[in-house]
Amino acid sequence: MCGSAKLPCSGRGACPRGSPGRKRSRPSRGRRRPKGGSGGGDGGGVPQCERVLPGPSSHLRLAQEVAPPTPKGKRGRRAWKRCSSRSSPVFTSTTAAQLDPQGFLSGLQGRVVLDEVQRAPGLFLPLKALVDRDRRPGRFLLTGSANVLALPRAAEHLVGRMALFTLWPLSQGELEGRKEGFLSALFAEEVPPVQGEGRWPLERLLRGGYPEAVRLPPERRGAWFRDYLATVLAREVRELSQVERLGELPRLYALLATRPAQLLNWAELSRASSLPATTLKRYFALLEALYLVRTLPPWQANLGKRLTKSPKVLPTDPGLALHAAGLDGARLEGDPILLGKYLEAFVAMEVVKQAGYAGVAVEVFHYRSHSGEEVDLVLEGPGGKVVGVEVKARGSLRPEDLRGLKSLAQALGPRFHRGVVLYLGRETVPFAKDLYALPLEALWRL
Structure with a gap:
């Protein structure tokens, strides 16, 4: 029931693991970071492997099937090595865990990885007792391809005792071997210019x-x-x-x-x-x-x-x-x-992934009024600042493409920090105060 995951792998990114299946919930797991988690940095990072487990247990909810290739860049390779070298015991006996959960857990020493933990829900109650007796962080890493909180009684046994992370499918930055700074850039004072490719993705x-x-x-x-x-x-x-x-x-x-x-x-x-x-x-x-x-x-x-x-x-x-x-x-x-x-759904999921490990705490929403005003993504960041993001599958823009962002800016007043249109053109174009058009590639190259 356990895969070959390594501790401490709890951020978002490419954690090495040997068992197939998407892991969804965890007492210390996957792609979702707590608000305010560290992010950003130089290229070649592996965000999921660079987080420190904050509690005695963590649950990784994996939306990936298998481990990606070794990341590019010195920083990425160092992070990968750190994760790979800190091994934890890996167990494969689902039957033992199902027949005698208490005995199974009591025989484990050191840091333990339980893979596909949703297959043995009887582990949660004895796990709760073990965690209550010893609150040292990072003792258990639970991974699974389904959300354990959807299982009966799992939530009540583990509430307050585990950190949850979600490993979504690989982001575009991960596929290119770089750690994205898109969200941090949106909430910064200035947005750096980006050169796009002008191609349909x-x-x-x-x-x-x-x-x-x-x-x-x-x-x-x-x-x-x-x-x-x-x-x-x-x-x-x-x-x-x-x-x-x-x-x-x-x-x-x-x-x-x-x-x-x-x-x-x-x-x-x-x-x-x-x-x-x-x-x-x-x-x-x-x-x-x-x-x-x-x-x-x-x-x-x-x-x-x-x-x-x-x-x-x-x-x-x-x-x-x-x-x-x-x-x-x-x-x-x-x-x-x-x-x-x-394309809108693609961008939204890329932003959701990045929000799990960005250098700023960001919540992601959509905005639509009954009168038809719409903004594809509304990002609420530090201090209640708001950034609006529109997505256009065109290489050029029209004045009406900014209507939703202008409406949001007018309604919010000083809370509105910036509006951005991601489009399939090549150039970064300022349209008005705090309104920009950015090439789609800004999503993973900033």
């Missing part, structure tokens, strides 16, 4: 961020995505819940994959999926627990306007979503509107 969307899919040639990715979905939606679901109509889950995911970055409308989804609302909500929660989808909450503020209260739904990996939706590069190239929706 089709390959970045199609390959996604699962390390194994990234390694494969394009002609073999489809088979990997198909097998991965089949495995996750068959094996992992049974560990979380009893599902009567297991075949509906792949169909629901495919349906959601065709609606990237759209508002969550239960009534419309119920009609489209032919699922009763109660069943639909339960199945959606399972897809969230498996880290296949994520909701982006609406931004709520007292602006004297009626704002949408529905979240948006984001596929966590664009490559997997495009495969499930039956879309390829040719279809995206021929439909700029469709490309724009997938």
